[in-house]
Amino acid sequence: MRRFYFLVCSLVLFSSFIVLNADASSFSFRRADGGKLIGKVVESPGNAGVSFATIALLTKDSTLTEGVVADENGVFTMSNVKPGSYILRVTNMGYQTLFVAKVSVAPESSIVDLGNLTLLPEAQKLNEVVVRGEKSMIVDDIDKKTINIGKDLLATSNNVSDLLEKLPAVSLDENGNPQVRGKGNVVVLIDGKPSSLYGNDLPTILQSFPANLIERIDVMTTPSAKYEGDGASGVIDIITKKSKIRGINGGTRVSLGNKDNYNGSGNISLKTGKLGMNATVSGGVRNMYWKRRLNRENFAAAQTTTLAQAGRGQNEGNNLFSRIGANYDFNDKNSLEAGINYSRDHSDNNSTLLNQTGLTNGTITEEFIRKSKSNGNGDNVNMSVDYRHKFAEKDHQLSFTANYSIGSSDGESSFNLESEIESLVKQQRTFRDNKGKSLFLNSDYTWPITPKSTLEVGVRSRISSNDNTNAFYTYNTDQQDFVFDPAISNIFGYSDALYTGFMTFSQKTxxxxLRAGLRVTDYNQKIKQISINNEFGVHFLTLVPSLALTRKINDESQFKLNYSRRVQRPEAGMLNPYTDISDPRNIQSGNPNLKPEFVHKAEMGYSNYESSGGWGPSLFMDYSNNAITRIRTIDEEGVSLTRYDNVGRELSYGFETDFSQKIGESVKLNASGRVFRSEVVSDIAQIDNRTWSYSGNLNAFITLPMDFRASAYLNYEGPRAIAQGTREGVFVANMGIRKDLLEKKATLSFNIQDIFLSRAYKSQLSTETYNQNSLWQQTNRMLNLTFQYRFGKISASGDDA
Incomplete structure (x- = not known):
């Protein structure tokens, strides 16, 4: 805890130093006093201001001398311009680049008014996007949706986890794992690379990654063959900001929350000449309280019994994330980027669970209280190198990426069972020690065959290994000591090697x-149950095709049809046969006999986006005939065993749309919603669940007097069919208010998450051997006050840093 307080204090001092010195002449990039250029960037037709356009001042040999970003209304000011003749370049996503020649600044001039600089909307291209409104709005592409992370989303989000739940079709489960259209098994990438390179615990990674590092997030519900075939529900690619313009910029953020939840971060980017550097550090303390309830009727024995569980717990921890990177442009055809990331996480968990077993007439036959404590530590280091080469031929490009990651985690847990029945009294301990490493290699080549057709080919390889030790000890009253129990302990080794190649072809008129692609993957898994000297392996050769078609109606609208085949390969945790008996009435185990799940995904949609807003309705279908899901069985003692299995057919289909609208100058709305049917059917497991449902979310941003802005977020994930039952709907409501300070270089914001404490996860399961109702809910409402300060003449992404 003291280490985090030291980090927060350091960030506050760093913020104060920046505030006092950001405008001082000590920056080596500050030029001598000169003229001032002013103007406004507008779009044609209508002359509406273009928000956050990038304005660069070039010499006659195209050397960059100054750069600024226009404000929300397209207005910009460029100060301290030396006398001379220049070329002005204006760029913004979705518009044609504008060059203004012979911009002259005379020695005697103080202000040069350039008036309105008009940008023309860029005609839609196959591999480009059409901007819909301001930077924080959604962007539609042929095979993905892009969400630009503007200032509104940044003001209401401290980390990537906060950002994700505001995106169309995306939600988080009770553990913080992303879902797409209400389903898990989502591949999360960071700059196109597997998020596992940053660590094995995805929720912790997302909570540790500062939101202000993110430029945009791409959501792909029917990914092209360019992306790895994993992720039956879809792919989310988190794109970080890059420093592209000469200068120095950065920012700090400190957030104070109730119930001992704090976090802080700082980042700085430097670009001078051919060299660019960036550094980031963030840390946080999190504290979450929860409650759990389970009621079950067990029919497996001759006489029906009941199980009632009620418990509460606390999960607390702290994390640290840091990275440093550098990029060097050798010339206009060759560039090199390298970086290293380090993350560390510590957790402490405590819970108390009352267990009552009885008969249907209300008689309690046995009762005990299970008290558990656990702690864990995790470290991960990731090193990366990226090289890009542009050939003399126009737009030919070769890229190469190498990533190496090494991580470890350890921890221990204690379980004490207290009861008046002596045979139920137990003391147990487990010790965990996990180590892993992975190597990721990637190379892509882009070849524009003609001005209207492009071929892209690439090869990938990923090699990883994990060693997991779970040692279980039970207290022996005769020996007055904890004794190792080999029957439920496990040493598990896992390694995999993936080799894949893809090809996509794009053609437009x-x-x-048209974009068509095919990915071929050779995948090998080796599993070692070292504790029982058992070893086996599996090999899969898979084909993943994809197809996307678009038909342009006009400059703002189009039809599109997408298809993709996906594969979910069993992960190490699903395969590990280790039996977790921390809850003796509900034990869990892996299944080393799992087979891959193949999912067919199809989508047909229409989009119409104009400067004031638009919408993108679509029909979708996901189908799998070998679905991987959790299955629960009950024995005669009323103890349940849960493990993954291939159960049979899983189908979902429905209607989905996203929507954005600007109402006057004060209100912006982003929304998405869907109506769908989910079906899970398995003759072998005797499952037949079919449910109609609906889901949706709404983001509203409102401009108030005195430079205040308010925001509200609502999300509802409707009930859906799951194996052996139904999961109920989940509603979440958040809100916030913010104010810009210090000439919009700083922001103070106040946010409330889960206003009504309605994020409750409930499910009902029913089979021939049991009926069960369960609840898990976080019980502390999250409030936080955040201060953010940004400095520098220009940001890396053309938005708030």
Missing amino acids: DLWG
Whole structure:
């Protein structure tokens, strides 16, 4: 805890130093006093201001001398411009680049008014996007949706986890794992690379990654063959900011929350000449309280019994994330980027659970209280190198990426069972020691065959290994000591090697667009149950095709049809046969006999986006005939065993749309919603669940007097069919208010998450051997006050740093 307080104090001092010195002449990039250029960037037709356009001042040999970013209304000011003749370049996503020649600044001039600089909307291309409104709005592409992380989302989000739950079709489960259209098994990438390179615990990674490092997030519900075939529900690619313009910029953020929840971060980027550097550090303390309830009727024995569980717990921890990177542009055709990331996480968990077993007439036959404590530590180091080469031929490009990651985690847990029945009294301990490493290699080549057709090919390899030790000890009253129990302990080794190649072909005409692709993957798994000297391996060769078609209606609208085949390969945790008996009435185990799940995904949609807003409705279908899901069985003692299995057919289909609208100058709305049917059917497991449901979310941003802005977020994930039962709907409501300070270089914001404490996860399961109702809910409402300060003449992404 003291280490985090030291980090927060350091960040506050760093913020104060920046505030006092950001405008001082000590920056080596500050030029001598000169003229001032002013102007406004507008779009045609209508002359509406273009928010956050990038304005660069070039010499006659195209050397960059100054750069600024326009404000929300397209207005910009460029100060301290030396006398001379320049070329002005104006760029913004979705518009044609504008060059203004012979911009002259005379020695005697103080202000040069350039008036309105008009950008023309760029005609939609196959591999480009159409901007819909301001930077924080959604962008539609042929095979993905892009969400630009503007200032509104940043003001209401401290980390990537906060950002994700505001995106169309994306939600988080009770553990913080992303879901797409209400389903898990989502591949999360960071800059196109597996998030596992940053560590094995995805929720912790997302909570540790500062939101202000993110430029945009791409959500792909029917990914092209360019992306790895994993992720039956879809792919989320988190794109971080890059320093592209000469200068120095950065920011700090400190957030104070109730119930001992705090976090802080600082980042700085430097670009001078051919060299760019960036550094980031963030840390946080999290504290979450929860309650759990379970009621079950067990029919497996001759006489029906009941199980009632009620418990509460606390999960607390702290994390640290840091990275440093550098990029060097050798020339206009060759660039190199390298970086290293370090993350550390510590957790402490405590819980108390009352267990009552009885008969249907209300008689309690046995009762005990299970008290558990656990702690864990995790470290991960990731090193990366990226090289890009542009050939002399126009737009030919070769890229190469190498990533190496090494991590470890350890921890221990204690379980004490207290009861008046002597045979139930137990003391147990487990010790965990996990180590892993992975190597990721990637190379892509882009070849524009003609001005209207492009071929892209690539190869990937990923090699990883994990060693997991779970040692279980039970207290022996005769020996007065904890004794190792080999029957439920496990040493588990896992390694995999993936080799894959892909090819995509894109063709466009004035009205039609096509992108077709095929990925071939050779995948090998080796599993070692070292404790029982058992070893086996599996091998899969898979084909993942994809197809996307678009038909342009006009400059703002198009139809599209997408298809993709996905594969979910069993992960190490699903395969590990280790039996977790921390809850003796509900034990869990892996299944080393799992087979891959193949999912067919299809989508047909229409989009129409204009400067004031738009919408993108679509019909979708996901189908799998070998679905991997959790199955629960009950024995005669009323003890349940849960493990993953291949159960049979899983189908979901429905209607989905996203929507954005600007109402006047004060209100912006982003929303998405869907109506769908989910079905899980298995003759072998005797499952037949079919449910109609609906889900949706709404983001509203409102401009108030005195430079205040308010925001509200609502999300509802409707009930859906799951194996052996139904999961109920979940509603979440958040809100916030913010104010810009210090000439919009700083922001003070106040946010409330889960206003009504309605994020409750409930499920009902029913089979021939049992009926069960369960609840898990976080019980502390999250409030936080956040201060953010940004410095520098220009940001890395053309938005708030």
